[in-house]
Amino acid sequence: MSLLELAAVLFSAAGVWLTGRRTVLCWPVMLVASVLYGAVFWRAHLYADTALQGVFAGLSGYGWWNWLRGVRDAGTVQVLTPPRGVMVRGVMLSGAAGVLLGVGLQRWTDDPNPLMDALLSAFSILGQVWMARRYLACWLVWLGVDVLYTGLFLVRGLDLTAGLYAAFVVLAAYGWMQWRACEKPL
Structure with missing residues (x-):
């Protein structure tokens, strides 16, 4: 464990916890976490995860902007349910992109x-x-991803990060329950 990994863990945990609470502040916290984890993953030769952190950094700006548009008077964002077709296309496109990237x-x-x-x-x-x-539905994706990442990081010797991702499984379940209570169809 390095200080860099410890800082990445702390910022990531805080960002996911804030996200579960539907607080807009989650996005700048997640931006910092992405930058820190980009360096951690580069050192571990996990190149797709390194690049992913760059994508996450960019998506942090998008998320921040989008959430600011969806904030209610209580200071939390409105949760939406996408049409089934959007969900199916997202899963299929992600699977295909993952296989192509894996080959590369x-x-x-x-x-x-x-x-x-x-x-x-x-x-x-x-x-x-x-x-x-x-x-x-983002929380269902995160539940599956976090379970599998926990194992990958254990194999790569990133024990603290594996522990974080195990905690993310719990936080994703928490986020699912919190968001489910306020979901609205599109």
Whole structure:
């Protein structure tokens, strides 16, 4: 464990907790976490996850802007349910993108788990986009992704990060329950 990894863990945990509470402040906190984790993953040769942190940093701006538009008087954002077709297309596109990225990582990098790294990155982008759009289903994506990331990070020797992702599973369940209580169809 390094101080860099510890800082990334703390910012990430705070960001996910704030997200579950539907607080707009989650986005700048997640931006800092993304920058820190970009460096952690680069050092661990998890290149798809490194690039993912760059995507997350960009999506933090989008999420922040989108959530500011959806804030209610109580200071929390409105939760939405997308049409089924949006959800199916998102899952299919993420799966295809993950496989293509995995093939590229296998061929051109020394990533020790290219397909898993790529698929988890692709589905993380889906989860982040759906979170930015305030879709309840984002928490289901995060539950699956976080369980699998916990195992990947244990294999890569990132024990503190694996512990964080195990905690993310609990936080995702919490977020699901909190958001489900205020969901509205599109």
